[in-house]
Amino acid sequence: MTEAERGDNATLFPQPVGDRLRAARERQGMTLAEIGARTRVPLRHLEAIEGSNYSLLPSPTYAVGFVRAYARAVGEDEVVMARDARVEALKTPREKPQYQPYEIADPTRVPSRGLVIAAAGLGLAIVVLAILWFATGLIRSEGSAPDVTPSVAVAVPAAQPSAAPALSATGQVTLTATDEVWARVYDAANETLYLGTMKPGERFDVPPGANNPMINVGRPDKLQVTLNGSMLPPLGTGERAIKDVPVGAAALAAKVNGQPTPAAAPVAATQRTDTAVPPAFAGAPGADASADRRDAARP
Structure with missing residues (x-):
């Protein structure tokens, strides 16, 4: 041939x-x-x-x-x-889930008609006794002179909300996967600190000395973020992938404390073609097709 x-x-x-x-x-x-x-x-x-x-x-x-x-x-x-x-x-054909038929409750476990009637009669008797008790109480109160006690207004100081302790701007940031999730962590020079798919329970400690560490992640809601052991809010809702999000201790602490985020050095523009979130792990529908179009347009 x-x-x-x-x-x-x-x-x-x-x-x-x-x-x-x-x-x-x-x-x-x-x-x-x-x-x-x-x-x-x-x-x-x-x-x-x-x-x-x-x-x-x-x-x-x-x-x-x-x-x-x-x-x-x-x-x-x-x-x-x-x-x-x-x-x-x-x-490739995929296996269809097997559904189990719903099990109907045993009719013998349903209360009998006589038991239902007896319970209804007992409830009615309780209601009647309660009405009679309140009625006799009102009659007794009308026959006796009420005791009038002068009321004294006391000013109660308003409770001051306790301010939550501010998070430290230094320390260890830890990323823990709650499900299988793709992520890339890199610094301001675009040097990769972590790249790959994290399994459930797998964790990554962001180097404390990294220069403005940032993250690209397909499902931010599947990533638990802690600072010095304190749990922080999720990086995103998971409706779409996020990228270039700071994960340094100073940036996260400023965000939680409601302070301005420290100015960060811009990420190097070179060798950015491999930092996009793979469409397989993007949260928003249609992200796979758009990523293919971007990849096809690369020189």
Whole structure:
């Protein structure tokens, strides 16, 4: 078979994404564990991608995000790989949830008619006795002279709200994942401090000496932020991804204390093409398609 014939067959019958990624990994002499360490994607999900078994992944959106990270790690075109992976994932049948029929309550547990009538009669008797008791009390109070006690107005000082102690502008900022969430933490020089997918319960301590650390995160509502052990409000509602949000101790303390945020040095504009939030982890609908358009427009 000539090279032209092999090229035509590759076009008509393209290899699955998993086979292409495995071949690229083997050409570089890398193991699947090394890919997992670089991308922070669970090993079981990488094995499912190489086996083209997308039914073992949480959703087609997650599959596309994992394939992007895998392709980036082995130097393949992540846009092409993500596009082909989406087509394969949508063709993969997924198991439908099994619904259990609703169990009707046992009729023998319903109170009998006689018991209901007896309870209603007892309630009516209580109401009648209560009315008679109040009526006799009013009659007795009308027959006796009321005791008039002069009222004295006493000024009560208004309670002063106690001010909450201000947070310290220095200390340790810790990011803890409450669910599987993608995040990138970087400093003012655009040097990556953390990049990958955090598993539930996994935490990352922001270096206290980092220069204006910031974060890009797809689901900020899945990320718990603490400063010196004190829990802070979420970075976002999770309706959309956020980026370039300061996570330094000084910036977070100023935000909680209602003080102006300290002026931060601008983030370096170089090498920003890999800092976008992967559409697989974006919170807003439609973010996947817009990210693909941005990636396709890159030189």
